[in-house]
Amino acid sequence: MAYTLAQLIADIRAALKDDAGSAGKEKVRGYVAHALTDEAFLKTHLKDRASGANPREVIYEDPELGFCICGHVYDGPAHGAPHDHGSSWAIYGQAAGITEMTDWRISKQGDSGGPTLVEPVKTYVMKPGDARLYDVGDVHSPKRDTPVKLIRIEGKNLDHVQRSNIKAA
Secondary structure (H helix, E strand, O other): OOOOHHHHHHHHHHHHHHOOOHHHHHHHHHHHHHHOOOHHHHHHHOOOOOOOOOOEEEEEEOOOOOOEEEEEEEOOOEEOOOEOOOOOOEEEEEEEOOEEEEEEEEEEOOOOOOOEEEEEEEEEEEOOOOEEEEOOOOEEEEEEOOOEEEEEEEOOOHHHOOOOOEEEO
């Protein structure tokens, strides 16, 4: 049976209402992993976009809990700098292509407007079907050299969240 957007929304809402902490977010990660196995879901919500278009599309924003379901479609290389999601968390679900992800640790907390400095800890590859939680404060950076599609759940719409000033040490 197909996994629909309505079912994903209902599952996420139930998980976060039951537990907005680590256990609930881990349940959400599992639902994202499930959606990644449904070809009809992926074809419906991760359509190719015009070259140069914004790779991020908000598919759903929950009016009560504030989480967003986003579809990301990159048509070419995209190398992200180390970043966190401010006061939010995010779950990345790799649908197509490969993302090389690096996790970073804070080596010097920024102060007086200066950047927080980070050092790489671990680099790994996310392949289709992989889903990973980046909790509040987790610093990471994605590197994509070929076209990539992913589902990302944001705890809050990141269009409205101030991110930390982070630089590689």
